[in-house]
Amino acid sequence: MNRIWAIAANTFRETVRDRILYGLVIFALIVLPGSRLVISLSVGQEIRILKDFGYGAIALFGLLIAVISGTALLFKELDKRTIYVLVAKPVRRWELLVGKYFGLLATLLLAFLIMAATLAGTLLLLGGKADGLFWLTIAGLYLQLTVVTAVAILFSTLASPALGAVFTFCVYIAGTAADQLRLFADRMPGPVLRLAAKGVSYAIPNLQNFNFRTESVYGLPADPAKVWLMLLYAVLYAAFTLILASVILERKDLK
Amino acid sequence: MTHILQIDGLTKRFHDWERFSPRAKTVLDGISFEVAPGEIFGFLGPNGAGKTTTIKILMGIIRPTSGTARIMGHDIVEQSQQVKQRIGFLPENPYFYDYLSVGEFLTFCAALFGITGRAAAATTDRLLELVGMRHAARLPLRKCSKGMLQRTGIAQSLVNDPDFLVWDEPVSGLDPIGRKEIKDLMLELKRQGKTVFFSSHILPDAETLCDRVGIIVGGRMHRVGTLPELLKDSVSWVEVVAEGLPAGFAPAGAKTELIAGQSIIRLDDAAGLDGALKAIMQAGGAIVSVNPQRENLESYFARQVRSAGNL
Numbered sequence: 051m052n053r054i055w056a057i058a059a060n061t062f063r064e065t066v067r068d069r070i071l072y073g074l075v076i077f078a079l080i081v082l083p084g085s086r087l088v089i090s091l092s093v094g095q096e097i098r099i100l101k102d103f104g105y106g107a108i109a110l111f112g113l114l115i116a117v118i119s120g121t122a123l124l125f126k127e128l129d130k131r132t133i134y135v136l137v138a139k140p141v142r143r144w145e146l147l148v149g150k151y152f153g154l155l156a157t158l159l160l161a162f163l164i165m166a167a168t169l170a171g172t173l174l175l176l177g178g179k180a181d182g183l184f185w186l187t188i189a190g191l192y193l194q195l196t197v198v199t200a201v202a203i204l205f206s207t208l209a210s211p212a213l214g215a216v217f218t219f220c221v222y223i224a225g226t227a228a229d230q231l232r233l234f235a236d237r238m239p240g241p242v243l244r245l246a247a248k249g250v251s252y253a254i255p256n257l258q259n260f261n262f263r264t265e266s267v268y269g270l271p272a273d274p275a276k277v278w279l280m281l282l283y284a285v286l287y288a289a290f291t292l293i294l295a296s297v298i299l300e301r302k303d304l305k
Numbered sequence: 306m307t308h309i310l311q312i313d314g315l316t317k318r319f320h321d322w323e324r325f326s327p328r329a330k331t332v333l334d335g336i337s338f339e340v341a342p343g344e345i346f347g348f349l350g351p352n353g354a355g356k357t358t359t360i361k362i363l364m365g366i367i368r369p370t371s372g373t374a375r376i377m378g379h380d381i382v383e384q385s386q387q388v389k390q391r392i393g394f395l396p397e398n399p400y401f402y403d404y405l406s407v408g409e410f411l412t413f414c415a416a417l418f419g420i421t422g423r424a425a426a427a428t429t430d431r432l433l434e435l436v437g438m439r440h441a442a443r444l445p446l447r448k449c450s451k452g453m454l455q456r457t458g459i460a461q462s463l464v465n466d467p468d469f470l471v472w473d474e475p476v477s478g479l480d481p482i483g484r485k486e487i488k489d490l491m492l493e494l495k496r497q498g499k500t501v502f503f504s505s506h507i508l509p510d511a512e513t514l515c516d517r518v519g520i521i522v523g524g525r526m527h528r529v530g531t532l533p534e535l536l537k538d539s540v541s542w543v544e545v546v547a548e549g550l551p552a553g554f555a556p557a558g559a560k561t562e563l564i565a566g567q568s569i570i571r572l573d574d575a576a577g578l579d580g581a582l583k584a585i586m587q588a589g590g591a592i593v594s595v596n597p598q599r600e601n602l603e604s605y606f607a608r609q610v611r612s613a614g615n616l
Contacts, residue, residue, distance in 0.1 A: 056413060056416035063409075064402065067404040131396060132401060133366075135396065135458075136417070137366050138389065138394035139417045140389040141389075303366075303367040304361075
């Protein structure tokens with residue numbers, strides 16, 4: 051556990067000292083209050099539009115951080131050969147991946163807290179409020195990215211950062227339309243094709259499980275069962291993905 | 306446990322899938338040798354001979370295709386955790402996390418062995434002192450010179466007080482003073498009972514340090530032994546010093562030089578020594594000394610590599 055903690059702390063330090071991350075968070079901090087200019091045109095709908103826009107911006111910047119950092123973390127270790135020192139110490143390869151994963155989640159959490167606080171402040175300025183649904187939506191967006199980060203790390207064991215980033219974005223886009231993909235799979239011609247399409251649609255993470263934006267924007271009640279499902283799904287999907295990544299890394303020559 | 310390192314038939318083949326080549330390239334071809342506890346072992350070979358590949362296998366960075374290696378009796382693949390608790394590794398041309406300072410990096414390495422808090426701070430201080438980097442504890446690694454990175458690398462390899470050190474080219478890139486300090490450190494570690502296994506291109510350093518050396522060429526172990534063992538058959542010429550010889554005296558196949566009243570007779574072929582000594586006695590000379598001149602490690606190494614068809 052000490053080793054995972056040490057690697058996580060080191061990864062956190064690496065990502066928070068990364069200029070790209072600073073750039074993204076600063077950009078988000080400009081965009082979120084700046085959205086007032088856009089919504090000033092929408093009389094009577096300001097709070098709804100600001101929330102919708104704000105959640106979208108937080109999801110996008112979070113996604114960029116997760117994908118850029120997640121797909122590059124292992125590549126950088128291999129490219130700069132810093133991994134040699136780690137692997138020669140009593141660090142199991144799965145500990146390395148899990149440590150890096152938690153370190154990146156800590157960075158994402160910090161970025162989310164900063165962005166969410168900025169959005170909450172902007173809402174309060176316009177007479178809105180950051181209620182429980184607001185924070186539940188933010189938590190949903192964060193948990194969504196815990197799954198996406200695990201996927202990014204899986205691709206980092208298989209492909210270059212650029213390819214890994216493309217694959218992760220594809221999985222993200224497919225994951226946000228997972229329910230539609232499953233319906234589409236049901237309509238495929240022939241049992242073999244249908245089974246294959248269904249398999250793919252279930253392998254892709256269903257990121258709609260994490261979406262509370264509609265409830266928050268329109269003030270609808272959130273289903274407690276959906277909250278628990280979201281938590282369980284995030285933990286299981288991320289764990290399975292990291293196990294798969296560990297199996298791949300375990301067999302890999304770290305040239 | 307009689308050997309601290311025991312390598313048996315270690316083989317590594319690489320597939321070049323990026324070029325879609327189905328043929329595997331053999332980088333290590335069944336090498337076998339042992340390292341005894343407490344010795345300094347020099348692992349020598351030209352570029353591409355397989356030194357770093359061997360070391361990477363020992364450290365668990367890559368996996369062997371076949372063969373076994375045991376460190377302190379533990380199989381390096383099956384029991385890697387036990388092995389790694391007791392070894393220290395310095396990679397070739399070390400590069401570390403440039404966003405950390407020297408002190409932060411050593412503290413991080415200590416944490417990987419479960420050394421935290423005050424114990425980690427004390428370990429970091431001790432190691433910085435040992436490698437002469439105390440002044441640089443807060444210096445970011447990205448600002449370190451090559452020599453400083455090498456010293457930091459050596460410090461991190463000692464963080465767990467290991468019994469067995471594996472250093473890949475520890476003196477490359479260092480100035481003469483830095484090289485001397487690292488060599489002195491190796492001897493000090495040997496004095497403390499540790500075993501040092503290092504690869505090097507700098508043969509005079511290996512010659513002065515090593516109890517035994519192994520020469521690897523083209524992925525095959527060419528020679529292993531102590532320096533006297535390796536060099537015993539490598540007398541390249543014999544010098545005989547004699548007195549009382551008449552001017553112009555020279556045995557067959559020899560050259561003579563007169564220096565300070567003594568005849569310095571150089572025989573290019575050691576087989577002619579008996580005949581030359583007889584000739585000196587018959588000429589009324591007195592033999593002062595007979596000095597067989599052996600090859601140094603550098604020329605022996607070059608000859609071995611040439612004979613293996615690699616030069």
